[in-house]
Amino acid sequence: MTRHLYLIAGAVLAAPLLLAAAPASAQPDPGRQGLPSMGAPAESGPRFTFAPVEGGTLKLDTQTGKVSLCAKGPAGFACEAVPDSRDAYEAEITRLQQEIAALKAGRPGAAPPPGDPSELDAALDYAERFYSRLKAFIDRMRAAEGQERL
Numbered sequence: 001m002t003r004h005l006y007l008i009a010g011a012v013l014a015a016p017l018l019l020a021a022a023p024a025s026a027q028p029d030p031g032r033q034g035l036p037s038m039g040a041p042a043e044s045g046p047r048f049t050f051a052p053v054e055g056g057t058l059k060l061d062t063q064t065g066k067v068s069l070c071a072k073g074p075a076g077f078a079c080e081a082v083p084d085s086r087d088a089y090e091a092e093i094t095r096l097q098q099e100i101a102a103l104k105a106g107r108p109g110a111a112p113p114p115g116d117p118s119e120l121d122a123a124l125d126y127a128e129r130f131y132s133r134l135k136a137f138i139d140r141m142r143a144a145e146g147q148e149r150l
Helices: 002-021 085-105 117-144
Strands: 048-053 056-061 067-073 076-081
Touching: none
Parallel strands: none
Antiparallel strands: 048 056, 056 067, 067 076
């Protein structure tokens, strides 16, 4: 488990290096000459770049920026996507945008906006009870000392 974490950390740290080195190490693959480049312009270089790391090879998709760790397993070589914190941020942004849209639309189940009249009524009721109890307490204390009530 720890080794796997080190590999992922190495992959994340090596991704910027792969991006910087991508144009310099761009060598056309003789076996792919004449084949379409999956939507990339022909002059942009290869779609994937590779860098050796402990336990396998990092594969960088130069079009999307996704990084994968490729290694030999029991069933042959396989590439596993390296987790990207950007994906988590984008998912959270999407969730927050949906929550904002629900609040603006006033959908049931959405949290009430700040300053909701029912919250204000509850706060005023609490303040009124508090004041009444405090006044009663002060009146009892003053009555014990023979002073007049408030």
